[in-house]
Amino acid sequence: MPRRALAEHRPFLLLSIAAAIAYYLTANGPLPGTASMLVKGAGVGLLSVYALRRHAGNDAKLLALVMALAAIGDVAMEIDYAVGGAAFFASHCAAMALYLRHRRSDMSSSQRLFAAALLIFTPLIAWLLVAANDDALQIAIYALVLGGMAGLAWTSSFPRYRVGMGAVLFVISDLLIFARMGIWATSPVPGHLIWPTYYIGQFLIATGVIQTLRSNSAGELGEP
Known part of the structure; x- marks a missing residue:
């Protein structure tokens, strides 16, 4: 990456990590x-700014929307779980739109099966974790969209072990939240793992998508 680009754009990643x-x-x-x-x-809000600064295309703007909605969800979850959940639901829908614009044409059967497993087992596991909760149905519906988002990320043309794995980490983070609402209500484990898995997942998604967009438009891989 040119030195000027490093000076202008990498600070948003560094500030994001610091936050x-x-x-x-x-x-x-x-x-x-x-x-x-x-x-x-x-x-995650700074990842939205990073996306806008690193690429001018519509896909980068869509990625920025994904991250901005997630950042709103991060804040709203501290006030009202329903509002925060709605923001994340919208973020997943925007992410699915992005991944549908970049479908992988040469998927293996194992890749398709893993994507299907994410779609099916994410809501199933979520339901089992919160079955006794009054909001179990709403959580399962949300988890269905979450699993769909992760499955589409895994089968998109973006780097599977960055964007796809980032989406899987997002799934793990949310399942830990659901576990804390149910069977792990008294365990300290979710509290230690939820934020790292979520943030690292979002970081991988943002940098993986932008790297691909820049590579496609400029013919260069470069740094994130």
Whole structure:
């Protein structure tokens, strides 16, 4: 990547990482509630800015929308789970639109099967984790869209072990949230893993998509 591009664009990734780490280290800690929410939202929100700065095409704008809606969801989840869930639902729908625009033409049967497994087992596992919860049906519907998003990411033309794996990490993060609502309600494990799996997943998605878009439009791989 040219030095000027590094100076202009990489700071958004570095600031995003710094915000994500800061939130992880200070969640339920010294930061006041409002400040903590803003730091949390900045983690993925800055990935939205990164997408807009690194590519001018419509797909980058769609990716920025995906990340912006997720950042809104991050903040809203601290206030109202329903509002936060709705923001993430919208983010997944926007992500599916992006991945449908970049379908992989040469999928193997194992890739198709894994995508189908994500679609089927994500809502099934979510349902089993929260079966006793009053919102179990709504959670299962949300998880169906989540699994569909991950399946489309896995079978898209974007790098499978960045974008596809990032979407799978997103699924794992949400399943940990559902586990914390049910069978792992008293376990400290979800609290330690939810944010890292979610943020790393979003980071992989954002950088993987942008790298591909830049490669397609400029014929270069370069750095994210």
